[in-house]
Amino acid sequence: MESTLLDVCDLRTSFYTQDGVIRAVRGISFSLYKGETLGIVGESGSGKSVSMLSLLRLIAEPPGRIESGQALFQERDLLKMSVREIRAVRGRSISMIFQDPMTSLNPVLTIGTQIMESLQLHLGMSKPEASERAAELLDAVGIPNASRSLQSYPHQLSGGMRQRAMIAMALSCRPLLLIADEPTTALDVTIQAQIIRLVKTLQEQLGLSVIWITHDLGVVARIAQRVLVMYAGKIVEEAPVKELFGAPHHPYTQGLLRSLPRLDQASGTELACIRGQPPDLAYLPKGCAFAARCGFASPRCLEGEPPLENINQGHKVACWEAEAMENVV
Numbered sequence: 001m002e003s004t005l006l007d008v009c010d011l012r013t014s015f016y017t018q019d020g021v022i023r024a025v026r027g028i029s030f031s032l033y034k035g036e037t038l039g040i041v042g043e044s045g046s047g048k049s050v051s052m053l054s055l056l057r058l059i060a061e062p063p064g065r066i067e068s069g070q071a072l073f074q075e076r077d078l079l080k081m082s083v084r085e086i087r088a089v090r091g092r093s094i095s096m097i098f099q100d101p102m103t104s105l106n107p108v109l110t111i112g113t114q115i116m117e118s119l120q121l122h123l124g125m126s127k128p129e130a131s132e133r134a135a136e137l138l139d140a141v142g143i144p145n146a147s148r149s150l151q152s153y154p155h156q157l158s159g160g161m162r163q164r165a166m167i168a169m170a171l172s173c174r175p176l177l178l179i180a181d182e183p184t185t186a187l188d189v190t191i192q193a194q195i196i197r198l199v200k201t202l203q204e205q206l207g208l209s210v211i212w213i214t215h216d217l218g219v220v221a222r223i224a225q226r227v228l229v230m231y232a233g234k235i236v237e238e239a240p241v242k243e244l245f246g247a248p249h250h251p252y253t254q255g256l257l258r259s260l261p262r263l264d265q266a267s268g269t270e271l272a273c274i275r276g277q278p279p280d281l282a283y284l285p286k287g288c289a290f291a292a293r294c295g296f297a298s299p300r301c302l303e304g305e306p307p308l309e310n311i312n313q314g315h316k317v318a319c320w321e322a323e324a325m326e327n328v329v
Helices: 048-055 083-089 111-123 127-140 159-171 189-206 217-223 241-246 251-258
Strands: 004-017 020-033 037-041 064-073 094-097 177-181 209-214 226-231 234-240 309-312 315-317
Touching (some): 020 048, 020 226, 020 234, 048 177, 048 209, 111 127, 111 159, 127 159, 159 189, 189 209, 189 217, 209 217, 217 241, 226 241, 226 251, 234 251
Parallel strands (some): 037 226
Antiparallel strands (some): 004 020, 004 064, 234 315, 309 315
């Protein structure tokens, strides 16, 4: 039986603005197992990043507010921890790699200083010990001349090297969980592949659990065992990665898969797209949030929001017409 590392139940996060209350995360629940990679996909604004920032209590209050929920990590609720307790968890037991390392790294501190800070704070290392460990970490993530690179500032490294430095920093204290928030989006395809291989290798070596946030289904296919598909702040489908690609049941998931370029596609063929726009999270429609963009919507889709229910072992979908969606790709 798989051992659960993280168990999230009914997480809700809102932002209170002059334009109204934005319901960014609307009651998501999921589990993460030890050693597993869980992919989270969806369009921009679907709630992927906000949900993970909520778990680490990195939502600015105000305007943000974690309205409710439970997030058990090693049987301790992250959402009920004191400020001191959650700070001890961040960087030590749970680390996060952000999308743009140039804005995540401190531009006036060397790479070495930033890695050593975490080692000294969480592991109580002396400065010489932290410096030696920092060089080992840079070497492990494939940064050449590690000892010299410790003295480099972020702007002196390429985008790929900065992202490697961020990974070294995130793994410095050997966390149990690594959250990667679209870490390859700003990189070219070759560097993306290198970063993905690096994370997979380090995961196997260290026994990490990984949550990989992305809008790229191709990345998910390469790295994840299970996938959560998010839309308008909710999980609309959850499945093992092979089953999601082979038998998607939610019309939104099917639309995402149809929009992928295909090798057998004739030259000049227009790419498929999901018509319309995501709803305004401050003024959500009644019923299913995807109904206005869905070609299979029925009258009840406009009346009530469908619950996330099991349709197969490990496969859940939130759609009133899920049975009709079978074999529709």
